[in-house]
Amino acid sequence: MTDMHSPDCTHEDGAHPGLDEAHLRHALVNAEHRCLDIQERLTAPRRRVLELLLEADGPLKAYDLIAAFGQDGEPAKPPTVYRALEFLERLGFAHRIESLNAYVPCRLDGSGHAAAFLICDCCGAAEEFEPDFAPGRAAAAAKGYAVTSVTLEARGLCPACQPE
Amino acid sequence: MTDMHSPDCTHEDGAHPGLDEAHLRHALVNAEHRCLDIQERLTAPRRRVLELLLEADGPLKAYDLIAAFGQDGEPAKPPTVYRALEFLERLGFAHRIESLNAYVPCRLDGSGHAAAFLICDCCGAAEEFEPDFAPGRAAAAAKGYAVTSVTLEARGLCPACQPE
DNA sequence: ACATATCTGTTATAAAATAACATAAGTGGC
DNA sequence: GCCACTTATGTTATTTTATAACAGATATGT
Numbered sequence: 451m452t453d454m455h456s457p458d459c460t461h462e463d464g465a466h467p468g469l470d471e472a473h474l475r476h477a478l479v480n481a482e483h484r485c486l487d488i489q490e491r492l493t494a495p496r497r498r499v500l501e502l503l504l505e506a507d508g509p510l511k512a513y514d515l516i517a518a519f520g521q522d523g524e525p526a527k528p529p530t531v532y533r534a535l536e537f538l539e540r541l542g543f544a545h546r547i548e549s550l551n552a553y554v555p556c557r558l559d560g561s562g563h564a565a566a567f568l569i570c571d572c573c574g575a576a577e578e579f580e581p582d583f584a585p586g587r588a589a590a591a592a593k594g595y596a597v598t599s600v601t602l603e604a605r606g607l608c609p610a611c612q613p614e
Numbered sequence: 615m616t617d618m619h620s621p622d623c624t625h626e627d628g629a630h631p632g633l634d635e636a637h638l639r640h641a642l643v644n645a646e647h648r649c650l651d652i653q654e655r656l657t658a659p660r661r662r663v664l665e666l667l668l669e670a671d672g673p674l675k676a677y678d679l680i681a682a683f684g685q686d687g688e689p690a691k692p693p694t695v696y697r698a699l700e701f702l703e704r705l706g707f708a709h710r711i712e713s714l715n716a717y718v719p720c721r722l723d724g725s726g727h728a729a730a731f732l733i734c735d736c737c738g739a740a741e742e743f744e745p746d747f748a749p750g751r752a753a754a755a756a757k758g759y760a761v762t763s764v765t766l767e768a769r770g771l772c773p774a775c776q777p778e
Numbered sequence: 779a780c781a782t783a784t785c786t787g788t789t790a791t792a793a794a795a796t797a798a799c800a801t802a803a804g805t806g807g808c
Numbered sequence: 809g810c811c812a813c814t815t816a817t818g819t820t821a822t823t824t825t826a827t828a829a830c831a832g833a834t835a836t837g838t
Contacts, residue, residue: 491815493816493817494817495816511793511794513793527817527818527820528794529795529796529817529818532794533816537816548713551794551795566750568754568761570759579753579757580753581750581753584749585745585746585747585749586730586745586766586768589730589743589744593732594772595732595741595768595770595771596771596776597732597769598771599768599770600766600767600768600769601713601767602750602765602767603766604754604759604761604763604764605763605764606754606760606763607759608757608758608759609757609758612760655784655785657785659785659786675825676824676825676826677825691786691788691789692825692826692827693787693788693827693828694786694788696825697785701785715825
């Protein structure tokens with residue numbers, strides 16, 4: 451991943467190390483199956499972008515993906531990657547972290563479309579969690595909004611990066 | 615405001631109409647006072663950007679502010695506006711809505727630094743609300759994070775834009 | 779007035795995302 | 809298989825968003 455965080459941080463990214471070969475293949479096969487179920491196509495560029503996200507140790511910027519796209523070192527063209535990301539987000543395979551302009555693979559059971567993250571401003575880790583959005587839903591209901599998606603981003607310091 | 619939402623939407627922005635002359639002046643004086651209290655300076659460009667945000671009917675993009683900055687129609691230079699926005703956010707006078715790349719004046723009592731919005735994908739309204747972050751805090755505590763700021767953005771349709 | 783810190787003005791550039799349109803590949807009817 | 813149709817990709821160019829770097833100005837404390 452690129453260095454989006456505090457440059458004085460020497461910690462490793464803690465939360466989500468990239469998948470090894472075996473888990474990676476499993477995750478990709480799983481994604482294929484889920485696509486089959488809903489009549490969507492995990493085409494080569496989509497699969498490649500998902501693979502790169504799953505291999506990474508943390509959030510990746512779109513241009514990281516563009517640079518890493520070709521196995522031969524050839525970068526992708528921007529629309530290739532942006533279109534793949536759009537697909538992956540739509541299906542819940544990936545999330546965009548708005549406050550980082552970066553992307554992560556979904557770490558939770560793909561069903562819901564809520565995305566909630568704890569983001570370390572020191573080491574750059576981004577840990578997905580399952581939010582309880584009852585209060586948010588209540589607020590939405592009170593104002594009459596029909597909410598279709600929610601994102602929550604909490605910035606701070608992960609345990610490894612906190613001064614003792 | 616610029617048109618960031620669905621082009622087929624003919625509704626007015628509902629939530630936060632721009633302030634009229636009297637309320638605007640009051641809000642600005644209030645901001646001056648709060649700056650005095652904490653030994654910060656509401657300088658001319660900062661004040662101008664806050665004024666533009668308060669006058670607007672909805673979220674403004676940075677380049678909307680840049681274009682509207684000069685009373686004579688002269689645009690500002692980008693760093694002028696970005697620096698002012700950074701200041702206004704730091705003091706809680708404004709919020710950035712990450713999923714829109716846009717900015718709004720803070721509509722709540724300036725104290726807390728949590729920002730939560732209901733955003734209408736049709737008319738572009740962005741309504742700030744006071745979130746109950748107890749569940750998020752619990753999640754953060756469970757994972758050992760020390761959270762410094764939280765943003766929540768709920769997308770959907772406001773009452774005026776919903777099909778009946 | 780002087781030293782210091784903070785803020786502004788300016789030029790240039792970097793980073794992130796999309797528009798537009800041509801080509802290719804999958805899908806269903808016949 | 810072949811055609812019509814839809815969906816996805818390849819490609820070029822451009823737009824939008826944001827920051828770096830540095831010189832000059834303004835406020836603050838002594």
